[in-house]
Amino acid sequence: MMKALLKVENLSAHYIVKEGTIKAANNINLEIAENSVTAVVGESASGKSTLIEAITMSLPPNGRISSGKVFYKDNDILKSDYEHLRKIRWTEIAYVPQAAQQSLNPTMKVIDHFVDTVKSHNIKWSNHEIRERASELLKLVRLEPGTVLDSFPNQLSGGMKQRVLIALALLFDPKILILDEPTSALDVITQAHIVKLLKEIKKNRDITIIFITHDIAIAAELADYIVVIYGGHVIEKADTIKIFKEPKHPYTKGLINSIMSILSKDDEPKGIKGDPPSLLNPPPGCKFHPRCQFASEICKKEVPDLIKLDDSSKVACFLYKSAGGDVDE
Numbered sequence: 001m002m003k004a005l006l007k008v009e010n011l012s013a014h015y016i017v018k019e020g021t022i023k024a025a026n027n028i029n030l031e032i033a034e035n036s037v038t039a040v041v042g043e044s045a046s047g048k049s050t051l052i053e054a055i056t057m058s059l060p061p062n063g064r065i066s067s068g069k070v071f072y073k074d075n076d077i078l079k080s081d082y083e084h085l086r087k088i089r090w091t092e093i094a095y096v097p098q099a100a101q102q103s104l105n106p107t108m109k110v111i112d113h114f115v116d117t118v119k120s121h122n123i124k125w126s127n128h129e130i131r132e133r134a135s136e137l138l139k140l141v142r143l144e145p146g147t148v149l150d151s152f153p154n155q156l157s158g159g160m161k162q163r164v165l166i167a168l169a170l171l172f173d174p175k176i177l178i179l180d181e182p183t184s185a186l187d188v189i190t191q192a193h194i195v196k197l198l199k200e201i202k203k204n205r206d207i208t209i210i211f212i213t214h215d216i217a218i219a220a221e222l223a224d225y226i227v228v229i230y231g232g233h234v235i236e237k238a239d240t241i242k243i244f245k246e247p248k249h250p251y252t253k254g255l256i257n258s259i260m261s262i263l264s265k266d267d268e269p270k271g272i273k274g275d276p277p278s279l280l281n282p283p284p285g286c287k288f289h290p291r292c293q294f295a296s297e298i299c300k301k302e303v304p305d306l307i308k309l310d311d312s313s314k315v316a317c318f319l320y321k322s323a324g325g326d327v328d329e
């Protein structure tokens with residue numbers, strides 16, 4: 001594997017609610033290679049956004065990081081003070097949250113969003129320089145600066161707003177671009193345009209992309225690596241071709257089978273039977289065991305470690321034994 005730009009070690013995060021704690025990210029270990037594209041996939045409420053929010057320290061007020069480290073360029077960013085973190089965000093690690101289109105201020109023109117972002121980072125660019133840079137970025141995301149810069153968000157379509165957000169995220173040339181569901185809430189054609197755009201960005205810039213999607217077909221198209229999350233745990237990570245050809249975890253197999261059956265227009269698409277676990281009262285052991293046809297006694301009691309199978313794949317399942325006997329990371 002190439003050099004890791006971002007390394008997540010034993011990261012756990014939870015939410016405090018009236019009923020107790022929601023264990024949304026549990027003991028996550030991940031390495032993100034420089035200049036790679038990683039898709040984080042999993043069904044709704046599996047903990048994908050929580051993982052990204054924990055990494056970028058942008059959990060909501062009732063969210064807590066209970067343990068772990070996040071190394072960016074060998075420094076644990078979770079130990080950073082607020083100022084340092086604010087600097088890293090956008091300039092080094094840019095994050096476009098889910099449904100961010102609604103975060104554009106309806107009373108501000110697109111150009112003012114660029115001006116605001118520059119000013120809030122204390123960067124001394126003149127208004128002319130900001131306009132130049134914003135125009136350049138809008139062209140990059142295939143928008144017409146002449147009209148878009150002076151438009152208000154409600155004059156733009158959903159796809160255009162998503163492009164504006166991507167342009168804004170690229171303002172300071174970040175090393176890492178993180179996007180939460182960049183194509184959801186868009187029609188299929190617009191989704192395809194955004195996927196194409198992200199491919200171009202990847203090709204033409206020195207950038208590492210991490211994106212969340214519940215659409216495994218989009219992950220297949222864009223990502224070099226796929227990380228599968230289930231019940232707040234990483235249960236598999238592998239390079240994209242491999243995960244489609246040879247999924248290892250029974251859940252990943254189910255996920256791939258269900259998409260294949262949809263693509264082949266089977267009369268009865270093969271879904272995974274049963275429901276995802278409650279993260280408030282998760283089952284003991286492997287979170288997938290109640291739905292797993294291969295579950296044995298150990299699966300009901302112990303959480304499997306994410307083990308390395310070979311250079312490009314890791315799995316958390318008792319059906320497999322580690323390649324070199326070494327547990328991941």
Ligand SMILES: Nc1ncnc2c1ncn2[C@@H]1O[C@H](COP(=O)(O)OP(=O)(O)OP(=O)(O)O)[C@@H](O)[C@H]1O
Nearest residue numbers: 015017022024043044045046047048049050060279
């Ligand atoms: N602020 C919060 N307070 C309490 N629980 C939360 C909060 N945010 C998320 N959760 C819960 O944490 C769990 C993981 O949520 P998360 O949003 O990380 O999942 P996800 O995989 O990103 O889902 P989706 O694809 O639907 O966005 C869910 O059970 C969710 O209900």
